[in-house]
Amino acid sequence: MKKNLLISCVGGLFFFDFLKCLKNQKDFKFKIIGTDNDPKAYGKVLVDKFYNSNSINSEIKFFNYFKKIIKNEEIDIIIPLSDNEIRFFYKYKKDYLKIFPKLKFSFFENQNFGIFLNKSNFYNFCKDKNIEIGNFSIITKFNQLRKKINKNKKYILKSTTDSGSKNVFLINDKNKKLRKILNDRSCYETNLDGFKKFYNPKKKYILSDYYEGNGYDVDCFSIKGEVKEIIVRQRLMFNKFMYYSPGHKIIQNLKIKKLIEKFIKLSKYTGISDFDIVESKGKYILIDTSCRFSGSVGISHLAGVNFPLMLIKYIIGQKFDKNKIRYNISIKPFLSFQITENDRMIEKYISKFYDQIKI
Numbered sequence: 001m002k003k004n005l006l007i008s009c010v011g012g013l014f015f016f017d018f019l020k021c022l023k024n025q026k027d028f029k030f031k032i033i034g035t036d037n038d039p040k041a042y043g044k045v046l047v048d049k050f051y052n053s054n055s056i057n058s059e060i061k062f063f064n065y066f067k068k069i070i071k072n073e074e075i076d077i078i079i080p081l082s083d084n085e086i087r088f089f090y091k092y093k094k095d096y097l098k099i100f101p102k103l104k105f106s107f108f109e110n111q112n113f114g115i116f117l118n119k120s121n122f123y124n125f126c127k128d129k130n131i132e133i134g135n136f137s138i139i140t141k142f143n144q145l146r147k148k149i150n151k152n153k154k155y156i157l158k159s160t161t162d163s164g165s166k167n168v169f170l171i172n173d174k175n176k177k178l179r180k181i182l183n184d185r186s187c188y189e190t191n192l193d194g195f196k197k198f199y200n201p202k203k204k205y206i207l208s209d210y211y212e213g214n215g216y217d218v219d220c221f222s223i224k225g226e227v228k229e230i231i232v233r234q235r236l237m238f239n240k241f242m243y244y245s246p247g248h249k250i251i252q253n254l255k256i257k258k259l260i261e262k263f264i265k266l267s268k269y270t271g272i273s274d275f276d277i278v279e280s281k282g283k284y285i286l287i288d289t290s291c292r293f294s295g296s297v298g299i300s301h302l303a304g305v306n307f308p309l310m311l312i313k314y315i316i317g318q319k320f321d322k323n324k325i326r327y328n329i330s331i332k333p334f335l336s337f338q339i340t341e342n343d344r345m346i347e348k349y350i351s352k353f354y355d356q357i358k359i
Helices: 015-023 059-073 083-099 119-128 142-148 192-198 254-267 297-302 307-315
Strands: 002-008 029-036 049-052 077-079 136-139 154-159 168-172 187-190 205-209 215-223 226-235 248-251 271-280 283-290
Touching: 002 059, 015 029, 015 297, 015 307, 029 059, 049 059, 059 083, 077 307, 119 136, 119 205, 119 283, 136 142, 142 192, 168 192, 187 192, 215 254, 215 307, 226 254, 226 297, 226 307, 248 297, 254 271, 254 283, 271 307, 297 307
Parallel strands: 002 029, 002 077, 029 049, 168 187
Antiparallel strands: 136 205, 154 168, 154 205, 215 226, 215 271, 226 248, 271 283
16 A cells, blocks of 8 residues: 655654654555755655755745645645644644545544643643642743742753753752753753843743653553553663653553553543653653654664554554564664665764763
């Protein structure tokens, strides 16, 4: 069976591993159309055809840009790989379906879908449902921070709509100097006065306690609030603020599994989801979620679960088999060679995995 897929945000560091989930199987033949706002996107040499959205500066232009691609490439399924593009396609899904009635998306409408699109909605939902998320406050004015922050504690402050360690701050009032945590992200350790120059009054922020302990990523697929497949990955990290990890270990953890099952059941969610969890003093605290594939979902594929293929089978009404998971294996990222007829240069994307400070 042949399907034409439109995949956005193909400049991700581990897009090659995501692509292997689609290519290394026998059930489908996929034509992959990729888009990205970076004209030198890493994944442009891997897809069958690439479109660049760098010059588009309005929603209506963005809408027409994708409309043209869907028509010209006869797209069957759209798979956005970034939170912002999920928000865009969710907003305009009905408009696209009026033009292309047979078009499918990698997400499904749900009464609680908003909890995946905004961190304020997510935190409030968890609080209302008694899901462990630790202490937090929603910040709408800078002066609120003065009242909330204890100078003897550390806090995490992050925008409610950003992801991937963008606009994330470690607030430490004992710190006298501004310190950049990630080289290629707006991610800093700073005192409250130092945060002033980054504060955006148009944004809302989440202020939460800073937790010491292990970090975990969870890949999940569920149908109507029932978990069908789940992989728990312990991060082998030296910097817990990294939007990627230098390695993961596939583990069995009943407490984390029950935490995610509770969230999925109460949200009645159908589709792909991924979660960030931190372990602190024997508790597992849910700190973030999204309704898209994790950037490291290729790791779960190596452990035995092909989440992208599973989702596509569900979208088109095919059955999928229960997978045998390989536990207690460690997986580390590495650059790979791939045969391609394209000769575009991608040297700017050679990864420097160990150039970040340790936190």
